Amino acid sequence: MNKIIYLDNSATTPTRKEVLKETQKYFLKQFGNPSSFHSVGLESKKAINKARKKISKILNCEEEEIIFTGSGTESINLAIKGIAFREILKGKRGHFITQKTEHDAVIQTMKWLEKMGFRTTYINVDKKGIIKLNELKTAIKKDTLLVSIMYANNETGVIQPIQKISKICKEKKVLFHTDACQGAEYLLLNTKKLGIDMMTINGSKIYGFKGTGALYKKKEIKIEPLIHGGNHEFGLRSGTENVPGIIALAKALELAEKEKKIENKRLTKLKNYMINKIKKEISFSKLNGSTKRLPNNINFSFFGIEGESTLLLLNEKGIMVSTGSACSSQSLEPSHVLTAMGIKHEIAHGSIRFSLGKFTTKKDIDYTIKELKKIVKNLRKISPIWNKKTGLIKK
Amino acid sequence: MKFEGQDWFYSKKVKEHFLKPKNVLKNKSEIKNYNGYGKVGNMKCGDIMEMWIKIEKGIIKKCKWKTWGCASAIASTSMLSIIITEKGGMKINDALKITGKEITKRLGGLPQIKIHCSVLGDEALKEAIKDYESKNNL
Missing domain, CATH: 3.40.640.10 (Type I PLP-dependent aspartate aminotransferase-like (Major domain))
Incomplete structure (x- = not known):
């Protein structure tokens, strides 16, 4: 790596x-x-x-x-x-x-x-x-x-x-x-x-x-x-x-403080680019939280897959993110933030946070989405709760 | 940004099975070749596992699975599928005795908090054997 x-x-x-x-x-x-x-x-x-x-x-x-x-x-x-x-x-x-x-x-x-x-x-x-x-x-x-x-x-x-x-x-x-x-x-x-x-x-x-x-x-x-x-x-x-x-x-x-205005503008553009691209390229992906959010935060749930697995597979490609999945916490409960927003457990488990920074470029985002697409596809293939047409199987 | 670190959260064996899981059910059409099916887990915990086994003359010959869960859940199901089918397959009675502890050991250990994930695999297996037995009036 x-x-x-x-x-x-x-x-x-x-x-x-x-x-x-x-x-x-x-x-x-x-x-x-x-x-x-x-x-x-x-x-x-x-x-x-x-x-x-x-x-x-x-x-x-x-x-x-x-x-x-x-x-x-x-x-x-x-x-x-x-x-x-x-x-x-x-x-x-x-x-x-x-x-x-x-x-x-x-x-x-x-x-x-x-x-x-x-x-x-x-x-x-x-x-x-x-x-x-x-x-x-x-x-x-x-x-x-x-x-x-x-x-x-x-x-x-x-x-x-x-x-x-x-x-x-x-x-x-x-x-x-x-x-x-x-x-x-x-x-x-x-x-x-x-x-x-x-x-x-x-x-x-x-x-x-x-x-x-x-x-x-x-x-x-x-x-x-x-x-x-x-x-x-x-x-x-x-x-x-x-x-x-x-x-x-x-x-x-x-x-x-000095760079706030310019940096916020740059990051907002990058954030919106990433959000739109994920929505377009990965089916059954859901942006968690209001659009009134920090210019560097993107939090997505990918239906049918689990966050820790996604995180570790991204890690293998050199991409460092975090997840609201229970599996990465000490409590074995999914993120209290997402569940407080009424997000179902199975969706919260599949959440990934991408938080951009001063050194993030458009190239980084393109590479991340390219790898993410493959990872989501592969994990969905082995997932018993994934359904191509409905996102999740009916319980 | 350059980075030298290679640290990984789990053991080498877990990594191996997580990155290249063995015996995953690839196609639904394969299901008809199996005579035992089990499903365990729940959405709340974030682990659900499905298992298909092929039993011939009291021996588990083949095993396929699907798992929704974290890396240790995926790796432990993969490892279990190997344990019960290696060396020509395992007798039903021996398979029923497999514990999470055994799977964990073969994986080179798991963090304490993750142990429950590997226990799920042996439960799925027990369900599948039960399904086979009831279908065959055993």
Whole structure:
């Protein structure tokens, strides 16, 4: 295997050369601890302050509203549990709201909060994967502490109406956090325009480093830290700062912001090309999720075949994708995102996510579809549930 | 993008059988040559398996199958079809004793979470033998 076509950019992206270059000296020369009083330390402090400033400009917020963390998952945990711990300290509990197609970082955190005595509500989505706003309105109660709804979905790329949600939350006077890990590369990040109270981003999906993340939090919102220690990050995330990682996150975000318009246009064209070509060339293939989706996400189900098999056969051709099939998960249940959208199990099992990226070309797409066509055909040949005329056999 | 890695999720043997499965039923017209049929699995789990066997004088002579499922499900059915037909075929009584564990062993092992996939093959086989026996009033 030599040439790799990497269509799994929603799992993680490579680090951009420009990002790596910018961080190199913080490994080798300016390696100081930002908390040190000497010059080597102060250089590091200066560098992370600069990074914080850069990000705050993009997010249109104050510098002290950016908290650097170790991942998107950690930022999400800090936002949600930070509120919960604050209430626990007061001897109180309360109510959290999220929706059914969230990432496990949110869902599992909510499940844990249930054990701690909090109430939770998971709002339904429609067939296209978009949150039911009416349900959200009625779900908000007097003791609702936080609404956490993702910006764009990691499996389908479906974009949630963030501004409408923030309007509802404002009217009902409840806090709103959004997980923008998937959206950060492509969507509006101006927190004032979005009207959000907290937002999670991370580096590993935007050509930065893995193990880096940040939480935007309005300064008037009080939360408790998850990690105690030397009071780093305004006392909300102790531990010596990941200086190169922070520099990388700021640089990656800066590049994304600068190139957003052109790159979104290029990817949207490529995405539509791929969607139309698959629909045309592979019978009984179904695009999962709304067309209001990220410019890099394509999620298809191929009737009569199973996702893991498809993934591994594509892998043999050097094409890297992911699947919502149960067989690739630990739970043996198919994707909770697809089933929440009312997609039948046998269709969800046959889902493949192609997530394009900065280095994806039209040639890559053509090659992928050429191989995909053969793979789908071969797997359907050995499938007992495939029927040429109806797609799936009648049960 | 250049990439040197060759890592694969399953064993070499699983890969071999997954990429080139043996004894797949190619054409529906072949079915009439078989005298036992079994089907197991369900849509929810994402594994469904169909098996056709040809029994002569109490020995399984031929086996064909179709599987909808992950790589280990495909590879394990392929391996099972070999186990029961190799060396001139297997006696019905011996075939009924085959367990998922045995298939897994012949495949060079499977990840723990995948073991249930190979168990499906021996269930399909048992169904097919049952079908043969009831058709022949045994």
